[in-house]
Amino acid sequence: MKLAIDHKSPIPLHIQAEQLLRELIKDPAYQAGKLLPNEVELAKKLAISRTTLRQAINKLVYEELLIRKKGFGTKVANSRISSKSMNWLSFSQEMKARGINVKNYELHVSWVFPDESTASFFDIGTDKKIVKMERLRGSSDSPFVYFISYFHPRIGLTGEEDFKRPLYEMLEDEYSTIANLSKEEISALEANKFIAGKLEIEAGSPVLFRKRFVYDQGERPMEYNLGYYKAESFVYTVESRRT
Amino acid sequence: MKLAIDHKSPIPLHIQAEQLLRELIKDPAYQAGKLLPNEVELAKKLAISRTTLRQAINKLVYEELLIRKKGFGTKVANSRISSKSMNWLSFSQEMKARGINVKNYELHVSWVFPDESTASFFDIGTDKKIVKMERLRGSSDSPFVYFISYFHPRIGLTGEEDFKRPLYEMLEDEYSTIANLSKEEISALEANKFIAGKLEIEAGSPVLFRKRFVYDQGERPMEYNLGYYKAESFVYTVESRRT
DNA sequence: GCTTAAACTATGTAAATACATAATTAAGCT
DNA sequence: AGCTTAATTATGTATTTACATAGTTTAAGC
Incomplete structure (x- = not known):
């Protein structure tokens, strides 16, 4: 250094x-x-x-x-996790910029049948398996976010990729698939038992829930991402100007 | 100009x-x-x-x-037009666009001493009263959002205005104050007793909490707005494009 | 002992100046 | 005409200098 x-x-x-x-x-x-x-x-x-x-x-x-x-x-700045750039930096890059060491608590990749809404977003049937990635991440102290991602079969993932790399970087390098547009829905939820267990909080505690619909260069759906954030550790910021 | x-x-x-x-x-x-x-x-x-x-x-x-x-x-820059303008619809306009009839459950306007953070945002002292507006709104069935707004004394509000009109429209018409820039922070919270009572939910239930810092044409702070949304009834959407 | 004023510290604002470099255009040569 | 080279244009980088202003600390005065 x-x-x-x-x-x-x-x-x-x-x-x-x-x-x-x-x-x-x-x-x-x-x-x-x-x-x-x-x-x-x-x-x-x-x-x-x-x-x-x-x-x-x-x-x-x-x-x-x-x-x-x-x-x-x-x-x-006493960084709660938030920033304008949040949207287009991957999680690990964002944490790195803040000097927080990201720890991967769990990483699980599997092939599953998509549920109705996922299939509908991808415009595919529910009878063909797709790649699902689950990931529990946080600081060195404790996990604070649980992600679930589904990927469109068009990308051609095998499930054997190195998901420890920044995701969008990997997709760009290996599959020339560039995330270009994202639509997000943010809401508050009660943590169910499963999520509460992962995030090490009480069931029923509030979590910030983010659905993310990611599209590629051709505005075609490429990723469907669900993120459950421990409430006190995450703030989502938006800046908008009247036009 | x-x-x-x-x-x-x-x-x-x-x-x-x-x-x-x-x-x-x-x-x-x-x-x-x-x-x-x-x-x-x-x-x-x-x-x-x-x-x-x-x-x-x-x-x-x-x-x-x-x-x-x-x-x-x-x-x-050839500016990407995103549905960020969504943020620029006031609540009642937003609801109207979704076909939901807005009911005002409570509306209370008062003059209060600002707390530290409000005074700091407005860049004023804590010894001069400002206009505070509290509002409980929802569908015809039940309330689902509780707003608290503080207004900068510069605007010149008397507290006697017609707050039943769309807020930003009223401010523009009556005081030539145009909301131009808004910075927002969205997070999930446990409802405290007060908020829970207003929203008719259990204390401790999750609420979506939105802080909103609103600036006028001259980038001067004009409104500080806190919104507590009943979790299951509100989703915040964001659309962003890579650059 | 309390209040007020002055000194100090570190960032904020502003200008003038000089040269480097990328993109474009014009000139010159074969 | 087609290529290479030079001139031009406008932004990019970097320094030096000067003074203003907001917070903090210290000193002075009553």
Whole structure:
């Protein structure tokens, strides 16, 4: 892990600084709320101008990873899990950006007959098996989300793929299938016994439930995803502007 | 709409420039793909430095409203139109569109001291009362959402307005205050006794909780809205496209 | 002891300047 | 005409400098 900036590199200094900051803020001390070195000092230490450093910091502030307070300092945002980018970063990438170590508690891939609604979304029959993936993930402390994904047979998954890789990256690399459009429905549910057991909460406790309909480049359905999030650990953010 | 920058205004120049750009790009010519004036020229015309202008442009680029190409120019991104506009229907309009008859179970308007977080969002003190509106609404059968709204004193509400009208329509008509930007956070909660009583459910049952930060034309905070939705009766939909 | 004022700290805003680089256009050569 | 090269254009990167302003801490005054 290099914590220095290479002035001879063709990579712009502010990009280098940005990446360096992303690493830096993973430090438990900063995660715990310790202020970052002030801009003037940090710029000096990195041998770049304050303007350039601010350019880097700005990006992280925009992503809501950092918070700046005039006259006080800059610190890591107390990250509940949420962000605009959430929609298009896969779960593991999002967690990585926040310095949270993702742990896979369970990963199960199987071939199953689709239920009515899944078959209907995929526009296929209920008599042909498709790939189902179940995944229990969370921080190192505890699981906080349970995913179920169904994949359209068109993609050609075998079920033997490396599902430990970021999902959409894998699909793009191995099957040239690019997730392009997603429609989501978010609601609150009582955890049933099964989900409660997985998330290690009481049955009947609230969970945030997200249905996700994912379409490929040709607007064809490719994935049907169900996500059950432990209530207190997940906030979904939406930003919209009047048009 | 003034297309000039006021150097004597306390509003930072790059913020003014940003707002000005937001207006400018509404011009059909720019929407159609015409290049914006180049940075050096535009800065000169606005009588600000290129650095400051770039600061403004950067924001719109972050928001994916503008696209820059080195050596070529800057133009409006061909904006994907998503059903995000859904969020811009008020509750009653939304219900109407679904063919559900809205019943107002309770409507209570009062003047109260804002709590910390509300005051902080509005950037005011906690020692001056503001207008609070509480509203319990639902279908003809039963209530299914409890709203709490706080309004910024800038708007000038008296508390005597006709809150039975669609809210944003009333604000626009009576106070020329237009809701322009909304940031929302959606999560799942256990209903406390108060909310449970209102929604006629058991305490501890899940509710979908939506915080909504609403800003006006000048990106100034205007409304802080809390919504508690009975879990089984509300689904939040989001549509997003990869960029 | 309490309040007020001043000093200090760190971010916020703004400009002027210089050069690098990608995309496009024009010029020049065979 | 078709290719290569040079000039032009507009954004990209980076520094230096200066002062403003919001929070915090310290000192002064009553």
